[in-house]
Amino acid sequence: MSGVLDRAAEFFLVPAASEAVEAALPPAARAAVLGAPAEVAPVAAALALGLRAAEHAPAALVATWGASGGPVRREAASRSAARLAARLTTRGLTAAARGRLAWLALPAEPLEAVAAVRRASTVVEGPLVTALAGARAEPLEQLVAEHDLAVVVADPASALARAALARLAARGITAAAHPPLRRWVPRTLALAGLSAARLEFAGLSAPRYELAREES
Secondary structure, three states: OOHHHHHHHOOOOOOOOOOOOOOOOOOOOEEEEEEOOOOHHHHHHHHHHHHHHHHOOOOEEEEEEOOOOOOOOOOOEOHHHHHHHHHHHHOOOOEEEEEOEEEEEOOOOHHHHHHHHHHHHOOOOOOEEEEEEOOOOHHHHHHHHOOOEEEEEOOOOOHHHHHHHHHHHHOOOOEEEEOOOOOHHHHHHHHOOOOEOOOOOOOOOOOOOOOOOEOO
16 A cells, blocks of 8 residues: 555544454444545435434434534424434533434544543434544544444545555454445435435445435
């Protein structure tokens, strides 16, 4: 791996030695989405919607750190998403509901962000997707390993995605890559918490269920 590519891969994760694992996604899955600030939120929202539909959960949570483009105010939301956001808010977490999703804005300080995700995880009965954008400090790297799945937002055929996936696998983290959602309609519907096209993750084993298409 070239020095440039090595540094670029670190944009997604920090390497660590471990054995790779293959694991089915459990109910109420926790997933981390890693990528550029403008790209992680739409994919995280689409993934959360797909997991919510697959699990028949009332709502799902997307927690964002360093991401841009996600909702920053309360919008029309389902009752379940609104109740979830309200429960998080009563626990001192900055949450808002939009569509079938609750959104949690994580603190910029890494240790505080990790604590917020862990606290939220005890409240959320359905899926929790943590969107982490840009370079991350070690506490956030450790947080990635606490999730059931990591998704790298990048062209799966790119050298950057392959390098990032290899490093995740070396840490024993089940991982896949997915291209950014760049078309306006899929991005908008996902961020609105309304509808998400089926996400296809090449090479990911998830036999317990398929990610379902969330219809508006």
